[in-house]
Structures are given as C-alpha cells and as structure tokens.
Amino acid sequence: MKNIFNTLLGESADFCATLRAAHIVAQTDVTVLILGESGTGKELLARALHEQSQRANQAFITINCAALPETLAESELFGHRKGAFTSAMTHQSGRIKAADGGTLFLDEIGELPLTIQAKLLRFLESGELQALGQSTIEKVNTRIIAATNRDLYAAIKAGQFRKDLYYRLNVVPLELPPLRRRGNDILLLLKAFTTKLSANYQLSAPQYSKATLRKLRQYTWTGNVRELHNFCERMLILFSGKVIEPENLPAEFQTEKSWYDNQLAYFILPEEGVNLPILESQMINQALEKTAGNRSKAARLLGLSRDTLLYRLKKHLKKTDD
Ligand SMILES: Nc1ncnc2c1ncn2[C@@H]1O[C@H](COP(=O)(O)OP(=O)(O)OP(=O)(O)O)[C@@H](O)[C@H]1O
C-alpha cells in the first residue's frame, strides 16, 4: 500500500490497518473520531486527513476542548450576537463557522462540557448552527474530526459523555496503536527521527548498539511517538557520533522493568496451580466484553494476533460443543 500520508511513518500491521481506513475516509466528508494514547499521532493524522481531502485549500482549525472553560465554550464554537451576554460587546462568529468549507478539529473531545455536547450533536445531524442570542439558524459546511485519549465508553458510563454524540462521532473510528505495540516501528521511527534531527542540528548521528536497541524495543513508551522523538533529540545532542550502550540510556530506562517483565511479574502462579484452559477462555471472554465484541481490539488486549485469537476462540467453542 502506498502511504499517501507521508508525514505518518510506520509499517506495523495495526498502524497500517488504521492508515488504510484513513485513506478511504480522507476523500469523504464523513465525521471521524481518532482514538489513541497521548503522543500516538492523533493531531498529525487529523491534519493529514484534511490535507488529503477536497477541503485541503480551506481552513483547518483546531480547538482543544480541555482548554475551553464551560462559560466560553458555546460562544467559542457557535459564536454570539452583540448583547447575548454581558461581555458580548460585538457580534462574533464561532469556530465552526470559521472553518466553513474546511475542517474543524475538536481535540480532547472527551472534555467537552455536557451542555455543549447536545448542541454539537444538533450541528452534526443537521449542519445547522445557532449563535448565542441569535434567533435564526445558519447552515454551515464544516467537516468535524474529533480526537480523544479518553475511554469514551467509561465517560458515558460515568455520565460525562452523551451516548448519542458518541455514536454520531464514531461513524468511522480510527485507532492509533500505542508505540509499544508497534514492534519494529520503534526502530524505524528511531532511525527516521535520528536522520532528520542530525541534519537539522548538523551533528553526526549516534549509533545504538544491539543490546541498546533491544532495550528500546522493550521499553513501555508511555509518551509514545512524542517520547521517542524527544529521546532521539536528547541522545543526538549527548552522544553525537558515539556508540550508545544500555548504560548510557537515561534513568527511566535503567529503573523501568520492561513491559514484558511487568506482565510476567503481574501473574503469579498460585501454589494450588490454575486451570489454564478455563483461565484462557475467561480472559478471551473478558477481552471481548471490554471491546464490545471487536475481535481485533480484543486480540490486542491479549497480546495476540487476530488470527491466533480466532483460532483459540474456535478451540474453546469446540470444547463447549463436545
Ligand atoms: N507515525 C508518525 N510518524 C512520524 N511522526 C509522528 C508519528 N506519530 C506521531 N508523530 C510525532 O509525534 C508527536 C506527537 O504527535 P501528536 O501531537 O499528533 O500526538 P497526539 O496523539 O495528538 O498527542 P496528545 O494526545 O498528547 O495530544 C508529533 O511531533 C508528531 O509529529
């Protein structure tokens, strides 16, 4: 597959599956919800979607919903008429209107106040908006791309996010996998960032020893691609032209148990042992419940490929049939 999003690097299976879906939706006006941990590239993908759309020459406007105080959120998004509230001295159009013909990126959508969520839903359903203090309704052609690193299911359960808005936004969910689950992409990105940064800084690139690379692949990367990029910059500056051994890595790499070690330490076999087939069947069921039956996501939760999960599911179903 040719990657038309040339800013987004990566070749791992899950990442490419997301890119494939992104290629398809880029050409359309469909509402997109981008999911992923912090630093996985949500904003980069939102921009790339806009740049590959027919709206590319129009505005791309970003709003960080977490930074919007509730009192200002409505006017910021929908605009207001003069006198709509005490401090409204002039008419002001909102960001949805400002992005007319283009794209509005609603970052951290999970933080949008509940009252505004209802109004946003109305806009998504009808393309119509009503500024604060205005009696008439206006039609606007703005595409919405939203992103969140929050578990919106949990937010719905906690009464903090509207279910109807969730379904309306979630027409096409694009999930960016965490870096620790992207296998060789860690090294691919490490190389790409190091090459680019050393050209920018005009410094010769450091070399990573095999043992160091192994450690980097096993590191948890909770800050994902952003953390890796900062790491590359730091290593370039400190070790330009040198070989980096594991002991040269920053403290967090020395103290952190690898993601794999954490997994091993977490499950301690009880003295009386376990019934592994039953345990496996229960884990699979729980993963499917957590992901509302989505087998690819369930497989990811279990650290399996989708094919392996399907194979094991079949095996367990066969056992219950016997
Ligand atoms: N696949 C990728 N290829 C190259 N660079 C990437 C990739 N993904 C992310 N980046 C870079 O990593 C950094 C973080 O990306 P971005 O800001 O898009 O993440 P985010 O998911 O929006 O994070 P947050 O949730 O913290 O806002 C940026 O510098 C971005 O350019």
Ligand SMILES: [Mg+2]
């Ligand atoms: Mg972001």
